[in-house]
Amino acid sequence: MKLTKVREGKTDLTVPDPASYTFQGRYEPTRAPVFYNPKMEFSRDIAVLVLNALSKTRRRAIDVCDPLAGLGARGIRFAKEVSGLNKSVIGDLNDAAIPLIRENARINRVGGLVEIEHKDANLLLAEHSEPGKRFDYIDIDPFGTPAPFLDSAIRALKNGGLLAITATDTAPLCGIYSKACLRKYGAVPLRSEFCHEVGLRIMIGAAVREALKYDFGLEVLLSYSVDHYLRAYLRGSLGATKADSSASDMGYIFYCPSCGWRSAVELGGEWLCGCGMCGKPLKRAGPLWCGKLADRAFTECLVEQDRSGLNTKKRVEKLLRLLIMECEKPPTFYVIDRISSKLKRGVPPVAKVLERLIDMGYESSLTHFHPKAVKTAAPLDALMEIVDEL
Ligand SMILES: C[S@@+](CC[C@H](N)C(=O)[O-])C[C@H]1O[C@@H](n2cnc3c(N)ncnc32)[C@H](O)[C@@H]1O
Ligand SMILES: [Zn+2]
Numbered sequence: 001m002k003l004t005k006v007r008e009g010k011t012d013l014t015v016p017d018p019a020s021y022t023f024q025g026r027y028e029p030t031r032a033p034v035f036y037n038p039k040m041e042f043s044r045d046i047a048v049l050v051l052n053a054l055s056k057t058r059r060r061a062i063d064v065c066d067p068l069a070g071l072g073a074r075g076i077r078f079a080k081e082v083s084g085l086n087k088s089v090i091g092d093l094n095d096a097a098i099p100l101i102r103e104n105a106r107i108n109r110v111g112g113l114v115e116i117e118h119k120d121a122n123l124l125l126a127e128h129s130e131p132g133k134r135f136d137y138i139d140i141d142p143f144g145t146p147a148p149f150l151d152s153a154i155r156a157l158k159n160g161g162l163l164a165i166t167a168t169d170t171a172p173l174c175g176i177y178s179k180a181c182l183r184k185y186g187a188v189p190l191r192s193e194f195c196h197e198v199g200l201r202i203m204i205g206a207a208v209r210e211a212l213k214y215d216f217g218l219e220v221l222l223s224y225s226v227d228h229y230l231r232a233y234l235r236g237s238l239g240a241t242k243a244d245s246s247a248s249d250m251g252y253i254f255y256c257p258s259c260g261w262r263s264a265v266e267l268g269g270e271w272l273c274g275c276g277m278c279g280k281p282l283k284r285a286g287p288l289w290c291g292k293l294a295d296r297a298f299t300e301c302l303v304e305q306d307r308s309g310l311n312t313k314k315r316v317e318k319l320l321r322l323l324i325m326e327c328e329k330p331p332t333f334y335v336i337d338r339i340s341s342k343l344k345r346g347v348p349p350v351a352k353v354l355e356r357l358i359d360m361g362y363e364s365s366l367t368h369f370h371p372k373a374v375k376t377a378a379p380l381d382a383l384m385e386i387v388d389e390l
Helices: 038-056 073-081 097-107 121-126 147-155 178-185 195-212 240-247 296-304 313-326 336-343 350-359 380-389
Strands: 003-008 011-016 062-066 085-091 114-117 135-140 157-167 216-226 229-238 250-255 262-266 283-289 364-367 370-376
Touching (some): 003 038, 011 073, 011 097, 038 073, 038 135, 038 313, 073 085, 073 114, 073 135, 085 121, 121 147, 147 195, 157 195, 157 216, 195 229, 195 283, 216 296, 216 313, 296 313, 313 364, 336 370, 350 370
Parallel strands (some): 085 114
Antiparallel strands (some): 003 011, 157 229
16 A cells, blocks of 8 residues: 555644545545545544543543544544543454554554554444443544444443544435435435535434433534534433433424425424415425534533644634534524525625624524525514515
């Protein structure tokens, strides 16, 4: 394998040489014998911040697991860049990955903190499912869907631990391949302007449903949709009351493809049959997570973390600040261009629409999901009137 060196945060990584594994002139990570995607540095940077924040809340050193590690970019970075770490268990099924993980542990001098496992992720997690062996943090970062690993990850998570999940199968989650979404996540997706938010909520909802059967509640500390993937950090708490509280945040989103009206309904709630604005038939997405997509206090704490060594620090700060603004707003968002085009009007600046909504007393914000959209508690007809006036 042709190798080269890169530096992410404070960690040096030996990685496949991008120049040797290209398709149509561009680096194609899946062509390399061991997977490494430089575009995911942003995701890894945020994971390092999250783990440092988690570690500060613990009186003891934490145990973390990166069971789908590739060359160990995450697990090695955790060992090198997270203070208060007891051990980082790093696994991958690919034979070629193991010597690279070992090499990366060596060059970063973190061999004493790292345990390397050449085995299936579900087997590795199952071996850590008994009390005393569980992890404070598990990072499920697979090819495509995290669904096959959710059950074993939840069983290997300590009470109060954090489960991080990535999904790169945005086509099923966003409704392009709805049968695949039903198969992988047991949920119906929705083609709409807010399909990435629905996808994120379906992914979180699938994890919550896996946890409920163990009387384990999950709450969302941070989640987002960027580039080609969806990502969530979920805190697990044991107990029927905690699980009931998570279940109460599950539900469906009903949407009118004709006028854009939408409404969230809780899991046991009565289904809506006609649009609340035009009366036409509705589409239904879910079951999915209808609760908050980030915890304000936790996200504010991430903004306070030292980001000076991170190559993506500016982008991280921008995203976190947006997530803080939107975290307590209702599900879904409205793309202003779409409303303007329905009204056959020019497009007003999003900032002006937002200002007017807030002046009128509606809880509203921008959203990281779309640069020209607002999240708002205002009903659609009120928003349409504002766009019409502006
Ligand atoms: C998307 S890559 C991981 C990237 C890595 N987390 C990072 O941040 O660089 C997915 C990895 O999972 C490994 N893998 C796939 N199925 C597996 C399984 N059932 N058990 C363990 N590893 C698996 C692949 O070999 C690949 O290295
Ligand atoms: Zn309608």
